[in-house]
Amino acid sequence: MSEKRRDSKNRILRSRESQRKDGRYAYKYTDTFGKPQFVYAWKLVPTDKLLKGKREDKSLREKVKEIQKDLDDGIDPIGKKMTVCQLYEKHIQNHANVRHSTKKGRKQLMGILEKDIIGVYHIENVKMSDAKEWALRMKEKGYSFITISNHKRSLKAAFYTAIQDDCIRKNSFDFYINTVIEDDTEPKVPLSPNQEESLLSFVKSDNAYYKHYDELIILLGTGLRISEFCGLTDRDVDFDNRTINVDYQLQYSCKKSYRIETPKTENGIRKILMSDCVLEALQRVLKNRKSSNFAVDGYTGFIFLTRNGTPQACINYNAMFRRLVEKYNKNHEEALPVITTSHTLRHTFCTNMANAGMNPKALQYLMGHANITMTLNYYAHATFDSAQAEFFRLTA
DSSP, X not given: OOOOOBOTXXXXXXXXXXXXXXXXXXXXXXXXXXXEEEEXXXXXXXXXXXXXXXXXXXXXXXXXXXXXXXXHHTOOTTGGGOBHHHHHHHHHHTTOOOOHHHHXXXXXXXXXXXXXXXXXXXXXXXXXXXXXXXXXXXXXXTOOHHHHHHHHHHHXXXXXXXXXXXXXXXXXXXXXXXXXXXXXXXXXXXXXXXXXXXXXHHHHHOTTTGGXXXXXXXXXXXXXXXXXXXXXXXXXXXXXXXXXXXXXXXXXXXXXXXXXXXXSSGGGOEEEEOOHHHHHHHHHHHHHOOOOOOOBTTBXXXXXXXXXXXXXXXXXXXXXXXXXXXXXXXXXXXXXXXXXXXXXXXXXXXXXXXXXXXXXXXXXXXXXXXXXHHHHGGGGGOOHHHHHHHHHHHHO
């Protein structure tokens, strides 16, 4: 009968355990790919005293227990050693067919991870507390709640991929972000009927902004996204049937280049109905439009043009609204909402339709929302007067 192997303390070593000449313990095993692997520790069991000058670590048998659990669960011993940066890179490579804006967001997040300590963590070692501390650091660095929330959602998806690939068991980013940092996002408030009327009256009579009057009428009367609005061409407007066709968006990058993009979802493809005031405003715009042959990805005949004959872009309207709101507020006691942009007009259109009692599914179609929940959120802006009118209409 062969003599059992013992360590320097005369303890019997188990199968595949050994002790090296320098006192360190080793365990040899075969991973899920059939390759031999070794794990080392300075202590055999947790109660052993650590040698002087050695870093505190788990004992060999604690590590062996974890390894055996990984083997039993089919956990990838190599995959779990990926860093957070490596995991995110792998995740985005497997989901490469995305929009330009998504690529920009991914680039930003990768830059954040590369500069933050969590980026070099092995994914097996990332605890939920680590993920929450990352969110707090992002807040301290000045990132907005929405940005942190979006990036947290992306990392949650990446860690979910790691779970599916049997690299880890739990998703460290599976928590509600508002339990960690406060949502200090300025709420988007629609214009009240009085504000809407006052703003249009101001624009119409102002020497600088009167030229944008018809554009505001169209935005308030259609609920178009500004990228959809900027992309409108002659072929999209059907005056006979009083409809505006929407099936693409015009985007403009910081590199001063235009591109045509399809809507985010199929719900973005729709037809918008024209009221009398919208129809008349469009006719005035087309009548005053200067000739332009500017083309973007084969699209020509853009309706809303700059002085140079190029299509208007979101960035132009963002700048215009900032100046317009500043000037309006200087001349009126009742200021416009803190955040008043082109999207505020879309928000106002949806709220007006909701308060007028439009069927939610019909409103969802006009807005191009993929989810009815987003449409229903606009009903939260209903006032007592609108609720009272709807109540008596239904109970009459």
